[in-house]
Amino acid sequence: MAGNLIARSLHDLTAGAWFGGSLMGAIGLNGAAAAAKDSTERTRLSSLGWKKWAPVQAGAFAVHLLSGLAIAWENKGRTAAQEGVAGLNVYKTAVTLAGAGVTLYAGILGSKVEKLAAEGSEGATEPKPGASDELKAAQKQLKILQWAIPVFAGWVIVLGARHGEMQRPKNVVQGLLHRAS
Template identity: 70%
Template sequence: MSGNLIARSVHDLSAAAWFGGSLMGAIGLNGATGKAMERTDRTRLSSLGWKKWAPVQTAAFGSHIVAGLVLIQANKGRLGTQHGVARLTTYKTIVTLTGAAVTLYAGMQGKKVEKLYGQGARGATEPGSGASSKLRDAQKRLKKLQWAIPVFAGWVIVLGAKEGEMQRPTNVVKGLGR
């Protein structure tokens, strides 16, 4: 297997882990913990699950970035000569870094919820009637962020597919001709 194929595979699989993990967490983990019998377990169990996932997510981000740098290096000739490649690479980088920042911010909000789990809640992202403003605000943000994260991750996957299409020999020839 060539180095570029390995880098492309790692790049794609790490984006898939980001997408799948965030979507499963929003639907499966947060949805299931909302059914816990004890109101304090709802945010506590969700926080425990997300803490288990965090090292995998971090490894996925790290490998995604490293593989992306390898791919940029391998395609540096096309970046300067093939129409649209530099623009798409820049755009995908911005989307990736913005999505990473959104994911990091969600983690920060999750830590706030974890610290306040003793107040109880209706669900992982739904505050209980007696929730403090700190808990309510963090959960309100998490409710939105849990859906924004898979949107960014999916967007990165779609842009990666576009990059792959640009590497088809017929598209390279067309792009070099522009």
């Protein structure tokens, strides 16, 4: 029981870090970087901030996945017996992996933008007129991904809450009875 509480807490906290970090980055970091007086500093400062966050984000993902495996292992009997749990596990895993992929791709694009920082920009995700096609393409994609990432992370949190509701004794009994009938 204590192990499940620790794993569940870590699982929820790391999803919260993913959500909060990505939202703060999109609004706070990218927004503040856009205010730099020197246009070449805008993408450089934003990239620097995201690079500092990346190890924390990677660690949070690792703990999120490991704690998810621990939770799945502890609940394997209920997953097999209670209607809807296995399907929700698959769905949440798919959303988590898709979101992780989007986050990783955003990091790759961010590295590309950092390498092109000398071109200058209007903001972290807004190219300057006359920017190279490579910079424009990367920033255009990042402009969308900076909002897609917190959507995925929030979706994972909502699905985690749904898992918690399924563990209420009343819902476990209903799920077991429905599966048996």
